[in-house]
Amino acid sequence: MIVADKKPIEEIIEEIKDDEKILILGCNECVTVCEAGGKKEVGILASALRMYFLNQGKEVKIDEKTLERQCDHEYLEEIRDVMDQYDAVVSLACGVGVQFMAEKYQSTPVYPGVNTCFLGVTEERGLWTERCQACGQCILARTGGICPVSRCAKRVFNGPCGGSTKGKCEIHNEIDCAWQLIVDRLKALDRFDDYENLIPLKDWSFERAGGPRKVVREDVQQ
Amino acid sequence: MRLQYPSNIQIILVPCTGKVDALYILRAFEKGADGVYVVGCMEGDCHFNNGNFRAHKRVEQVQKILDTINIGGERAQMYNLSSSEGPRFAQIAVEMDEKIRKLGPNPIKLAKKKAA
Ligand code: SF4
Numbered sequence: 639m640i641v642a643d644k645k646p647i648e649e650i651i652e653e654i655k656d657d658e659k660i661l662i663l664g665c666n667e668c669v670t671v672c673e674a675g676g677k678k679e680v681g682i683l684a685s686a687l688r689m690y691f692l693n694q695g696k697e698v699k700i701d702e703k704t705l706e707r708q709c710d711h712e713y714l715e716e717i718r719d720v721m722d723q724y725d726a727v728v729s730l731a732c733g734v735g736v737q738f739m740a741e742k743y744q745s746t747p748v749y750p751g752v753n754t755c756f757l758g759v760t761e762e763r764g765l766w767t768e769r770c771q772a773c774g775q776c777i778l779a780r781t782g783g784i785c786p787v788s789r790c791a792k793r794v795f796n797g798p799c800g801g802s803t804k805g806k807c808e809i810h811n812e813i814d815c816a817w818q819l820i821v822d823r824l825k826a827l828d829r830f831d832d833y834e835n836l837i838p839l840k841d842w843s844f845e846r847a848g849g850p851r852k853v854v855r856e857d858v859q860q
Numbered sequence: 861m862r863l864q865y866p867s868n869i870q871i872i873l874v875p876c877t878g879k880v881d882a883l884y885i886l887r888a889f890e891k892g893a894d895g896v897y898v899v900g901c902m903e904g905d906c907h908f909n910n911g912n913f914r915a916h917k918r919v920e921q922v923q924k925i926l927d928t929i930n931i932g933g934e935r936a937q938m939y940n941l942s943s944s945e946g947p948r949f950a951q952i953a954v955e956m957d958e959k960i961r962k963l964g965p966n967p968i969k970l971a972k973k974k975a976a
């Protein structure tokens with residue numbers, strides 16, 4: 639999932655301080671799972687903002703709504719009828735949702751209510767870690783299911799580098815060396831011979847380095 | 861036991877303090893409560909293992925929010941006691957009442973009156 643973290647309330651207040659009618663818009667997908675932008679977080683933020691402005695003697699209308707997703711037309715259309723009631727929207731969706739909102743509703747400012755962090759997993763409640771950088775050409779089949787693009791600090795493709803120490807990465811002793819994990823997993827799979835096969839140069843044009851990307855699937859287009 | 865405790869305290873029963881959401885506490889303040897305290901079982905005694913620990917974290921979360929929006933985090937508190945400690949319950953109620961009286965009324969209540 640896309641992992642996001644809450645923005646400090648002070649930062650959001652700064653964004654909306656000149657507006658009078660604001661919609662706090664949550665998303666029911668990834669940001670709900672990582673407890674940054676779901677219905678509950680919308681409620682907490684909206685309540686805090688209402689109290690803040692009231693306490694400042696400012697009359698500000700703050701409404702709450704949470705959509706199924708903010709990255710699909712059909713769900714964003716659900717608010718079309720009410721959009722003219724607001725001066726601004728604070729979207730608690732990931733950066734994708736914020737941008738799609740902004741594209742769709744050109745004349746209403748949309749502010750991000752979360753910091754979008756990475757594609758990752760819930761290791762345990764309250765601990766999310768990165769697993770994928772959407773590089774566009776997955777090599778997990780060759781690396782024992784462990785991704786050197788997202789998990790190796792240097793994105794080394796035939797590692798480990800010289801900094802790997804006791805299974806940890808040289809950038810921090812709490813971070814596992816991805817290549818140690820790859821070696822361990824290949825051994826566990828009884829495929830350690832594969833380690834000897836060099837991984838060829840990666841074509842980074844499929845990654846962000848190639849500019850904004852798109853997936854076109856004519857077979858499912860209408 | 862017929863113990864006395866301040867009559868301005870409104871008790872809201874929940875099955876476990878783990879049910880107390882940060883939002884419940886915030887809504888209480890939004891509605892004008894001067895203070896909110898959560899009374900959970902002793903740490904380690906939760907029937908659901910960690911309900912009271914969760915409540916504690918949520919109270920801390922609310923305290924931070926209340927500080928950020930200038931309402932005052934001390935208005936939200938968490939206490940732990942066992943169900944057999946009636947006198948302690950009454951004592952906490954008195955303590956909380958005194959603490960909140962010192963802090964004065966919830967500024968939201970005053971702001972609402974002004975706005976009306
Ligand atoms: S120590 Fe391991 S994870 Fe860290 S940069 Fe080197 S190969 Fe990558």
